[in-house]
Amino acid sequence: MKSTAIANSNIALVKYWGKRNEKLILPFNSSISMTLDGLYTATTVEFSEKYKQDSLSIDGGHIFGEELSKASVQLDIIRKLAKSTLKGKMVSRSNFPKSAGLASSASGFAALTLAATKALGLHLDRKELGIIARQGSGSACRSLYGGFVEWQKGTLEDGSDSYARQIAPKDHWGELAMVVSVVTAKEKKVKSRAGMAQTVANSPLYKAWLETVEDDLVKARKGIKEMNFTLLGAIAEMNCLKMHCTMVTTTPHIIYWEPQTVSMMKEVMAMREEGLECYFTIDGGPQVKILCLDKDVKKIEARVRENKDVQKVYLCHAGDDAGITKEDLF
Amino acid sequence: MKSTAIANSNIALVKYWGKRNEKLILPFNSSISMTLDGLYTATTVEFSEKYKQDSLSIDGGHIFGEELSKASVQLDIIRKLAKSTLKGKMVSRSNFPKSAGLASSASGFAALTLAATKALGLHLDRKELGIIARQGSGSACRSLYGGFVEWQKGTLEDGSDSYARQIAPKDHWGELAMVVSVVTAKEKKVKSRAGMAQTVANSPLYKAWLETVEDDLVKARKGIKEMNFTLLGAIAEMNCLKMHCTMVTTTPHIIYWEPQTVSMMKEVMAMREEGLECYFTIDGGPQVKILCLDKDVKKIEARVRENKDVQKVYLCHAGDDAGITKEDLF
Numbered sequence: 223m224k225s226t227a228i229a230n231s232n233i234a235l236v237k238y239w240g241k242r243n244e245k246l247i248l249p250f251n252s253s254i255s256m257t258l259d260g261l262y263t264a265t266t267v268e269f270s271e272k273y274k275q276d277s278l279s280i281d282g283g284h285i286f287g288e289e290l291s292k293a294s295v296q297l298d299i300i301r302k303l304a305k306s307t308l309k310g311k312m313v314s315r316s317n318f319p320k321s322a323g324l325a326s327s328a329s330g331f332a333a334l335t336l337a338a339t340k341a342l343g344l345h346l347d348r349k350e351l352g353i354i355a356r357q358g359s360g361s362a363c364r365s366l367y368g369g370f371v372e373w374q375k376g377t378l379e380d381g382s383d384s385y386a387r388q389i390a391p392k393d394h395w396g397e398l399a400m401v402v403s404v405v406t407a408k409e410k411k412v413k414s415r416a417g418m419a420q421t422v423a424n425s426p427l428y429k430a431w432l433e434t435v436e437d438d439l440v441k442a443r444k445g446i447k448e449m450n451f452t453l454l455g456a457i458a459e460m461n462c463l464k465m466h467c468t469m470v471t472t473t474p475h476i477i478y479w480e481p482q483t484v485s486m487m488k489e490v491m492a493m494r495e496e497g498l499e500c501y502f503t504i505d506g507g508p509q510v511k512i513l514c515l516d517k518d519v520k521k522i523e524a525r526v527r528e529n530k531d532v533q534k535v536y537l538c539h540a541g542d543d544a545g546i547t548k549e550d551l552f
Numbered sequence: 553m554k555s556t557a558i559a560n561s562n563i564a565l566v567k568y569w570g571k572r573n574e575k576l577i578l579p580f581n582s583s584i585s586m587t588l589d590g591l592y593t594a595t596t597v598e599f600s601e602k603y604k605q606d607s608l609s610i611d612g613g614h615i616f617g618e619e620l621s622k623a624s625v626q627l628d629i630i631r632k633l634a635k636s637t638l639k640g641k642m643v644s645r646s647n648f649p650k651s652a653g654l655a656s657s658a659s660g661f662a663a664l665t666l667a668a669t670k671a672l673g674l675h676l677d678r679k680e681l682g683i684i685a686r687q688g689s690g691s692a693c694r695s696l697y698g699g700f701v702e703w704q705k706g707t708l709e710d711g712s713d714s715y716a717r718q719i720a721p722k723d724h725w726g727e728l729a730m731v732v733s734v735v736t737a738k739e740k741k742v743k744s745r746a747g748m749a750q751t752v753a754n755s756p757l758y759k760a761w762l763e764t765v766e767d768d769l770v771k772a773r774k775g776i777k778e779m780n781f782t783l784l785g786a787i788a789e790m791n792c793l794k795m796h797c798t799m800v801t802t803t804p805h806i807i808y809w810e811p812q813t814v815s816m817m818k819e820v821m822a823m824r825e826e827g828l829e830c831y832f833t834i835d836g837g838p839q840v841k842i843l844c845l846d847k848d849v850k851k852i853e854a855r856v857r858e859n860k861d862v863q864k865v866y867l868c869h870a871g872d873d874a875g876i877t878k879e880d881l882f
Binding site (some may be wrong): 463464466477479480482488489 | 625759764793797798800801803805813815817818
């Protein structure tokens with residue numbers, strides 16, 4: 223009745239922003255991500271009669287309120303499948319800051335889903351796991367797989383065709399690197415869930431985003447399969463900019479960029495002009511993630527570290543599938 | 553054969569970005585601006601047989617190359633009308649930095665057109681002047697009028713219906729103020745002319761911009777006529793964000809925002825949340841212009857000056873029509 227799972231974070235190269243179904247977390251568009259080997263969440267879940275209610279601890283702190291309630295709803299979905307009424311104790315740790323645009327909810331809900339289903343004795347395949355994980359945090363379904371992953375939006379009302387599949391495993395493109403620079407570790411002001419609902423409701427650019435994203439998906443898949451860095455990088459950077467355009471034109475504006483974000487974007491553009499090929503992507507937060515190839519990674523990392531605003535740099539490659547581990551976080 | 557004109561700069565509240573005819577400078581959309589009383593350009597033009605070629609001096613420096621050639625082409629249009637072949641000497645001074653997103657080309661070409669037509673003895677009305685000024689720099693036609701001005705895009709191929717008209721004179725809304733903060737006076741990397749052509753050519757969001765701008769125009773006119781600050785401010789801010797979205801999604805990206813631009817935008821949003829009603833607008837450059845009412849202007853100006861990045865602050869209200877002056881800059 224106790225199990226621990228580890229899941230890596232993932233960074234979308236073609237982004238997810240906006241739900242067609244808020245409750246089931248069904249997206250308006252498919253998205254493509256790279257699972258990161260360096261940034262992970264480990265979660266132990268135990269179900270027992272000794273627990274009177276669900277409890278959640280993240281990085282050593284006891285969590286209440288909305289976050290506990292979201293995790294509890296996730297356990298409900300799993301308990302229903304397992305026909306269990308036992309309460310659960312959840313203990314989770316990540317090796318990177320949370321709510322700062324490094325996709326902690328993706329790795330968090332992937333690990334939670336895997337650990338909780340295992341603890342209740344369910345044997346689910348990754349498609350089934352994805353459908354559950356998605357309902358906790360959309361992008362969590364992508365963190366179940368390693369390498370390069372597509373979350374297929376699906377078209378069915380019940381969400382049964384909205385889950386992730388792997389485009390290519392991590393060894394397919396070992397030279398592709400992502401330099402993640404943390405310019406501020408403070409938690410973001412507007413959570414993704416609330417932000418994307420506002421964007422869908424009123425951004426004048428949301429329609430244009432949806433109209434152009436299908437083409438981005440085709441090119442990103444091709445870029446990954448053919449290991450065409452220039453194609454993948456350019457698509458990822460433009461797709462990120464388009465998403466942020468829908469955000470900033472939301473009322474009230476959602477501006478995840480901080481001053482340091484803009485200087486880092488310009489640094490990436492400057493490096494590229496100098497012949498050091500790299501591309502940025504930015505999620506719902508201020509951090510800039512730089513896509514590059516191993517041959518240039520040392521130079522690029524050095525340039526990033528020169529920036530006085532940078533507090534931390536993670537160097538990542540495509541990571542592993544989420545999985546069960548023997549570690550116990552209790 | 554010698555005349556001096558003064559024209560104020562203007563800041564668009566509904567922006568102009570993109571031409572349907574590059575040569576005649578005919579825009580894809582109409583735009584609405586506020587003429588500023590504090591920022592002006594004065595230009596003296598003399599035509600004489602003693603000059604062997606056109607010459608241009610700006611702020612004390614002799615200008616050659618592309619800038620001289622643009623001014624010379626402008627004189628050609630006027631010489632053709634006046635049936636003159638005389639060469640001209642142009643001397644121009646502005647009281648604000650040029651090419652930094654404070655619309656120096658608008659006030660510059662408005663003053664040049666007015667001075668040069670007068671020097672050659674032409675008596676043109678402001679519609680005719682506007683058609684000429686527009687061919688030097690599109691937004692220059694708006695600087696011919698004081699107060700609040702609309703540059704009507706027109707539909708004719710020859711541009712004869714693309715000129716400015718006044719929506720309201722400067723005394724109509726004396727309480728409306730604009731606090732212009734200069735965060736860097738360095739010249740911008742991408743000139744508007746080249747930038748907008750690239751945007752029209754390849755931004756995936758340009759179509760969405762054009763589709764939504766007509767509604768902005770209707771609301772901005774209404775906001776000005778009814779002195780509805782909340783309506784005008786919200787439209788101006790959103791319109792500016794939409795324009796910058798078309799810029800940043802251009803390939804290569806046109807990012808006029810600097811880190812200081814983002815902090816100033818957030819400062820405006822923070823003041824508004826605190827009940828100090830104000831809105832930002834940003835042109836092709838890093839400077840943030842803050843729209844507010846006189847009752848709050850002292851508090852807002854003080855907040856802006858607290859920002860360590862701010863080098864200079866101009867406090868402006870709606871300004872006068874462009875006009876002839878007796879001053880001689882030679």
